[in-house]
Amino acid sequence: MLMLVTPTAPPSSSPDLDLEKASQAMAQACQNDPICSSFVGMLDNATWAPLVASGVTIVLILVLAFVVRNITHRIITRVVNRAASSGSIAHRFRKGAAPDGIDVLLHERRKQRAETMGSVLKHVASIVILGTAVLTVLDRLTIPIAPLLTSVGILGVAIGFGAQELVKDFIAGMFMLLEDQYGVGDVIDAGAAVGTVEAVTLRVTRLRDADGRVWYVRNGTITRVGNESQGWSRAYVDVPVPYDSDVASVRELLEGVAEKIWADTELRESKIVEEPQVVGVEQLSDSSLVFRISAKTLPSAQAEVSRELRLRVKSALDSAGIALVGSA
Template sequence: MDKVTQAIGGTCQNDPICSAFAGLLDNATWAPLVAVAITIVLIIMLAFVLRNLVHRIITRVVNRAATGGSITSRFRKNAVPDGIDALLHERRKQRAETMGSVLKHVASIVILGTATLTVLDRLTIPIAPLLTSVGILGVAIGFGAQELVKDFIAGMFMLLEDQYGVGDVIDAGAAVGTVEAVTLRITRLRDVDGRVWYVRNGTITRVGNESQGWSRAYVDVPVAYDTDLTKVRALLEHVAEEIWADAELRESKIVEQPQVFGVEQLSDSSLVFRIAAKTLPSAQPEVSRELRIMVKAALDTAGIALVATA
């Protein structure tokens, strides 16, 4: 016990803060022990204060990153629908909160780990063997958990680059479906059959996102060779103007006025026209169905029959 007391006393003398506390206690025999105890308490308190301060700063940065002005005005010349703004806001919020959580964990580990090592040093416990052991253990864990580390790194870059988010319809290679949850390790998808897929982020080598920015709905209209092409084009352009005039569709689903691309394909039995519309993300199926109904009604009214394609 005397050796420990002497070692702590020697450590206290080399520490200006500890020696100052010992001086306040008139350098009594027990003064170094009390001074070291006070120093350790101050280190722990400072570590937690610093941790809380860093967490507050991270939270403030996250809240600022989660909010922002609309970037969707480029899709419209006039008003921008609230739906896409809300979607982008949620994506920003989720990405910022996830990265904020990671930064808070890293900050906690660094600050509290440094405080622990400092306390051990004040107690004259050798930390060099401990650091060596931790280093060896880290290397062993790194080799044994390579896939886990790969998943986490891929998940961080996916969030930073905003490749996809909750609610997006994506093709992740292994599965195609709607994203229900995103973590640093896995992405959870639900396909059209209701099946839930858990895909590790490290195994995703490419992603096709059908819900980012805007989508395109199109309908192919096959007609016979002897059909008046000018008349068909005029009918489809009228349909495009009519669907654009629908206030409900224009405000909630369609971004730009639909366009008629003209003859898209030639076959031995038909000519194929195409009408397309730029839509909000994931709204193309609804707009495509509406286009089919309106195109069919217009062709029936004009007495133009559709031709089956091979």
């Protein structure tokens, strides 16, 4: 006699069973945690106590993470403010004091660099602290984090290989900021472009050249930088006079021009760092003698000082009846 056997479907887990297993897992994890187990004891070891204690522990973990994050940000801000308000650099100059303008300018450079580094450190601290808190919460919820960490590691390696140029740009930007190679307002030669720095980030540097063209230069592609605005600059003016001119008289005339410029209070306080010097005869030919006047100036002020020197030299030579030969 044949008997028909109807196949039965395998038993499926019900939501109540899954919830019960999750509750048991959380209760087991709570027992291994002294803080969570203390909350369970405070709740008289009730059946629902592990769930409530786990929830309270998770909230405490998140609150603690945000508190630590805020404290870290405050410490970074304090360090940044201290770095941005470091002492005067007047002692670097020969006369013992520098114009107030150079201190103000370098203070702004320090402030910009410190604020940029502070922003980077704050982002790194937030990622580390909050990332650790999230992983701790997932572990508290009995969610296995080992596969997650493995996946993140593999993803990081893949991104590292696929974005090598981006990583190179960021690393170059970090060292550029730490070494204070240039800042906003500096006139630099970055190889690919020459111009005034308008913005500096960890990835790119934005320049504007003399024609008004804006250049975006990736930090990783900059192999050398010529900074015309760091610390101080130097203005040169060459004065060609006839070959038969009296050297002592011309030198005395030019030294008088240098003394008058140094005596100009407005120029001394806003543009010139040290008294201009008459170097002497810089070039000699069969038709002319070329004298040179040199002046140490504030960063990027050399062009203005050179123009002022030329005007005063021209006026002095005209008064003395000495003609210029060729062009300086």
